[in-house]
Amino acid sequence: MALLQIAEPGQSPQPHQRRLAVGIDLGTTNSLVAALRSGLSEPLADAEGRVILPSAVRYHADRVEVGESAKLAAATDPLNTVLSVKRLMGRGLSDVKQLGDQLPYRFVGGESHMPFIDTIQGPKSPVEVSADILKVLRQRAEATLGGELVGAVITVPAYFDDAQRQATKDAAKLAGLNVLRLLNEPTAAAVAYGLDQHAEGLVAIYDLGGGTFDISILRLTGGVFEVLATGGDSALGGDDFDHAIAGWIIESAGLSADLDPGAQRNLLQTACAAKEALTNAASVEVAYGDWKAELTRETFNALIEPMVARSLKACRRAVRDSGVELEEVHAVVMVGGSTRVPRVREAVAEAFGREPLTEIDPDQVVAIGAAIQADTLAGNKRDGSELLLLDVIPLSLGLETMGGLMEKVIPRNTTIPVARAQDFTTYKDGQSAMAIHVLQGERELISDCRSLARFELRGIPAMVAGAAKIRVTFQVDADGLLSVSARELGSGVEASIQVKPSYGLTDGEIAKMLKDSFQHANDDKVARVLREQQVDAQRLIEAVQAALEADGERLLDADERMVIDMQVQELAELMKGTDGYAIEQQTKRLSQVTDAFAARRLDSTVKAALAGRNLNEIEE
């Protein structure tokens, strides 16, 4: 969609029409979708009234089962049932091997380095499995809200790297969702709390989910949520508590650690049930096969102590990174189901010297916050009082330099969006190409960092070593996604890449998956696509007309105005018909001819905003 929506404060471009948008928490163990309804953000329930959708996907020969029933089948059909798929997102085969015996799947390699899980429906990538969960949530939202979604805000752990973020965005695309923003989970939780309590000051968000841990330190000032620092561990969560208990059972019962997949699932379910029981009970009887024993909370606390300690260490680091003192943090918010564990609450209270806040259900708070932001991003709230979230990148971004070292270009905890350039030169006479290796991480050796992408700048004119000036520019957008470009300044030779992580799906794989899903398309879907094209066209026309009315005379000459009017007319005619392709093409054309107009409008808005009263002073 081109143009517009630069409404003046207090006026909405389409006041009569609320645009449907949702917040989705795509969790390791559970997923939720929430939306703003009559001013209140709340999770949406399925037909049975359940708001939580277990992140479990079971593949049958002819259908896909998602949620509670799939989760229950995990022990009986372990190879076709995928749990905790989030732990595999954006990961390579070698990372997965590190998780090792914890995962009862058969893996096969794909076209990319991504691990595929072999199921009865053939190999499934973690992205596809996640997309299957998202599809269910999208259908639930459309059924409940009674219309098509304009888009969704999908939450990700703040500590997710570029590859994990990209994988999440790909999954959403595959599920037919328009991603308005990838939002960090702790930031989403802060929105839910901040809005509720009109909070000001420094807040820490401790978010321990099923498979990931995040800590964020934020400063809240007049509706602006500024993340000062974030930290965590994208492989630490309640799942690990289950594994610790399972290990204890294996040891106490004298079992062989080498269990078949079904037995492994059973064991983990037993362990998880014990963990949950210990939230309220001081001890619980654990039975596995004929073996039985008492697990006390004390023993459990000792089992998880190393993991709790790891999380607290990340908290201290985040506080140091944010440049504030621990005592200045005036509220600690608990997020994620695993913060129900009493030892976790106790340890966090000790570390921050205050009782943490738990008023909002820790399983729902992220989705609730995401829905609030989704509503704003969809354009329903543009009155100047909307929240502003200023987030950061969790891990430093850099390049490989001589000697296998990582040169940081953007340090961790830099506010996004950010663009930064660094100059490099050639090291050999007549060198005509330069390999650019993009990395993410904190360590000095590139072997300790995550490799995000490699590309080459070719066609550098022959020069002596050190004479070429190659500027590499990193740009991180508001989703935390990176793109990199390189340019030789003398000759203007250029190369750039939208960083496609080494562990992501290739474009070919995504295209194929999308095509496959289209082949299953029925008339309903064709009708739906046409409807979408008509809606897009209608929206564009309305937007253009509103823009013309506001600024047409000021910013366009008569010829320009005539061209735009003609194209609007043409699109309005086509919309009455059913030729979806023609509508789409004409929408694009109208969008193109109004592009310059849109740019002029944005320029004048932005300039006025940036300049305040001192317009003259900032003229170039």
Added chain:
Amino acid sequence: MGTPCHFALFELQPSFNLDLDQLASRYRELARSVHPDRFADASEREQRLALEQSASLNEAYQTLKSPPKRARYLLALSGGELPLEVTVHDPEFLLQQMELREELEDLQDSADLSGVAAFKRRLKSAQDELNQSFAACWNDAAQRERAERLMRRMQFLDKLTYEVRQLEERLDD
């Protein structure tokens, strides 16, 4: 330089002594009007413009917020671009630097946490002192050389602060 002056962007006169609260509140105001979230449903072109505007606003804010970066920027404004790295002829300061680094290594070996805290306090007061000296001379063309020297000292101490943080992290293991 083709880009608007960072100070003008924030409605400030070029100066080393800044009201950081005022800077922060002006930053939030500006961020509100150009952040990509405001354009999440707009055209690709508008989104790209918002991304660029936002990124340069963030860059300006980061520059003005940090004393060494602000000092460097002021000197560049008043006397042209400065090379990022030069051989520093400041023997007295270099000697002091070496001593500080050695002290830091000893603190690591002895894992002395209260020693680290004391070191940080000293570092902070050294930085405050440098900031004051710089504020007094940067705008005087006759003292240009001294201002540049002070700015480089500020950069050194900034790096040292970063190293202290890394040390704290190692000691936290």
